[in-house]
Every structure is written in C-alpha cells, then in structure tokens.
Amino acid sequence: MESKKPLILVSNDDGVMAKGISELVKFLRPLGEIVVMAPDSPRSGSGSALTVTHPVHYQLVKKEVGLTVYKCTGTPTDCIKLALGAVLDRKPDLVVGGINHGDNSAINVHYSGTMGVVIEGCLKGIPSIGFSLCNHQPDADFEPAGLYIRKIAAMILEKGLPPLTCLNVNFPDTPHLKGVKVCEQAKGCWENEWVTCPRLDDHHYFWLTGSFTDHELENENNDHWALENGYVAITPTTVDMTAYGFIDELNDYCKQIEF
C-alpha cells in the first residue's frame, strides 16, 4: 500500500456476500484503493454491538489491483475496529458502510449495523458515510444510487467532515431520484413489533417485525419525508449524544440530590 490514492475502508451488516457491498465497491473503485472487511454472514440489526465473549477471526477472500477483500467472524463494528487496529498499515481516508439492503433513516440509525460501521469510523476520527437503499430484497437494484454514491464519496474525500460528524445517506427505491435533500432524523417509532410463533404449547415465542410510524408527517425536513417523496436523504449524524439543551434544567433538578 505505497499508493498515494485515497484508502477507502468498506464494510456492511448484510455480510461480505451481499449484492449491496459488491455494488458499493464497484461505485467506489474509481476513487481510490478499496479494502473491504465485512462480516462473513448477515448481521442485520447489530447496531454498534461488539464481540466480547470469544475471539474474532478474519481471513483474506480476494486481492487484486486496487481491491482487497477480507471476511470476519465479528460484528460490523468489530470489522472496522479490527481493520484499523490490526490489519491496515495506514489510516483510511474514508470509511463507508453499505449499501444496506433496507432503510436506515429515522430512528433506525440506532439499530443499524451499517450505521454501526459508520459510527465506529467517525469515533476513530475518519470521515464516514453509510449508504442504504429502501429495498430489502437480495437482488435489489442499486444502479440508480451509483452516481450519487460516487459523487457524495468524492465530495467527502475532498472536503472532509467536522469532528464527531458522519453521514447517513438513504435512497428511495425508485429509478427516478429527484436529487439530494439534507435532512433531520425523523422522529417516530416502531409499532406492532411482535408476531407470535408458538412452539408446541409454548406461546412465549415471538418474531421481531413491525412498522414505522412517523410522528411528524408534515415535516419536510425529515429523512422519512424525503424518502417517501423520492429524494436521496442525507442526514448529518453526530456521535456526541449529549442532550446539551437539557443541561441547565437538569442542573436545577439535581439540586434536590444532596445527602
């Protein structure tokens, strides 16, 4: 890796075999040297989970000019930590997660392993972007997203991102994208999340499912609205979760906590 080309570290949560990550690599290759370190099987819904009860293992899958692919037994976050801490010999210029098979807008940022990748890159001080498509199918069509992905990644390679800030980019599932929209994370919640699947006479088995309800349907600034209306939603995301606006009031509350 003596190359002066930008180094781009790629991972996902659908696993190294998913179409979304190979499409992502295809779109990013003109921009630099690509290293993939991705889970060896699907890890949807991993959030920023870590592997702490057993060792993590990685293995070379493929190496060619400009592209090295590893698979890893760990979570998406483990993949980034491992690549940065034990595999790469220089710091990447960009960390990219995706392309996720499924919507990671709104509060899904908390559950998404793809955004786990991005949050970890960001915590390590590297400009980081997650790309997701609102289509769960294994053979989803990522092609319409391609030009946007290349342009957004090139833009962030050139300009960088502020400290503690990353991007959560979601694409509606349409060939006719209306352009990009900078958004806020939609406020809402998942409902009807459990479906029973009894085993013998035990009715305490449940599948996780559900539907998302947007609590601000009229808010044209939110990412859920943008996706529903055909725009590429770019949600700038901070890893500093401090509720700064509540500090003064909480200080008042806490006056009653004295012994």
Add this chain to the structure above:
Amino acid sequence: MESKKPLILVSNDDGVMAKGISELVKFLRPLGEIVVMAPDSPRSGSGSALTVTHPVHYQLVKKEVGLTVYKCTGTPTDCIKLALGAVLDRKPDLVVGGINHGDNSAINVHYSGTMGVVIEGCLKGIPSIGFSLCNHQPDADFEPAGLYIRKIAAMILEKGLPPLTCLNVNFPDTPHLKGVKVCEQAKGCWENEWVTCPRLDDHHYFWLTGSFTDHELENENNDHWALENGYVAITPTTVDMTAYGFIDELNDYCKQIEF
C-alpha cells in the same frame, strides 16, 4: 396490575443473574411495582442490537408482591421491546437499565447494552435512566450507589424527562461519592483494542480489549473527568443524532451534487 403505584421496567446487559440487576431492584422497590425483563445470559457490548434471524423467547422466573421477573433469550433492546409490546398490560412510568458492571460513560454509550435498554425506553416515549458502576467484577459493591439511584429515579418519576432525552448515570468505584455532576459525554477514543490469540498456526484470531483515552483531559464538564474525580456523572443523552450544526454547511457542499 391494578395497582396505582408507578410501574418500573428494569433490564440490563449482564443478564438476569447478575448482582447489579438484583441490587438495582432492591434500590427501586420502594418506588413502585417492578417488572424485570432481562437477558438470560450476559450480553455485554450489545449496543442497540436486535434479534432478527430467529424468534425470541421469554419465561417467568419469579413473581411476588411488587416484583415480577422474566428472562429472555434476546438482546437488551429486544427485552424492552418485548416487555412493552407483548407482556405488560400498561405502559411503564420508568425504564431503568443496570446496574451495569462497568463504565458506560463517554463514547461507551454507543456500545453499551445497558444504554441500549435506555435508548429503547426513550424511543418509546418513556422516561429512561441507565445506571453503571466503574467496576467489572461480578461481586462489585453497589451499596454506595443505592441512595443516589433511589433519589434519581424518584426525581425522574416525579418530573419526567424532555422528549427524546434519557439519562446515562455512572458511578465511580468508591465508597466516598462526592455528589452528582451533570456532564457532557467525554470525547475520546479506545486504543490498543486487539490482542492476538493464535490458534495452531493461524495468527488472525484476536480478543477485543483496549484502553480509553480522553481527548479533553482538562474539560471538567465531561463525564470521564467527573468519574476520575469521585463524582456521580449524570449525562443527559439524546436519541436524536442529527448533527443540526452541520446542516447549513452540508447544504452548501451538496450544491455540487446535481446531474
């Protein structure tokens, strides 16, 4: 559950058998009716991970006046979703995670299953608090934290919390607590995270470990500083991860993305 007493939903990531959760229940019992739904084994480092590849199962462990305990095969976040969506017949007045065996201050909020519990409660619109002690030992002494935990929980039951806001409360491992300090999430990062543990001739096995470096050692407002100096650190935490301060600049950036 016809009781008018507040309903308090409790979970953790160390598992239903951990000392920390039984101590938490002991401290909270005077405040209301307690329902525990906790993982059936340790799930440290779960973040907000979900179980999506197989069904989740729960089981009654114990029922007595004022206390019902369930164990669950899922993640900490699953536990809260399952209790709210499939088990409880009224909405809790408070969700509490902990007491975690180990520090969840600073950027650990992203990896912590205990904070996964709290983030989920908060996303569901319920005042939610996480309690953690800076001691990983199974037999850690939680007693000094007890009076604070009861008082903080009573305070939030009385006053509530703003929308999208929860509390991340961490205790230093000392019998001589200096009082509470409302904090910001410390900025820093984990370093030296991997230790090799070769198997036969394969050197690609690694244990996750590491040490936290605070990037703002002089910042007396941060939670890491508070803990190092003997204070109970209360970090108000938002589940809205939008980087609002970067929206205008990102809009400028994005002018170059047109086709």
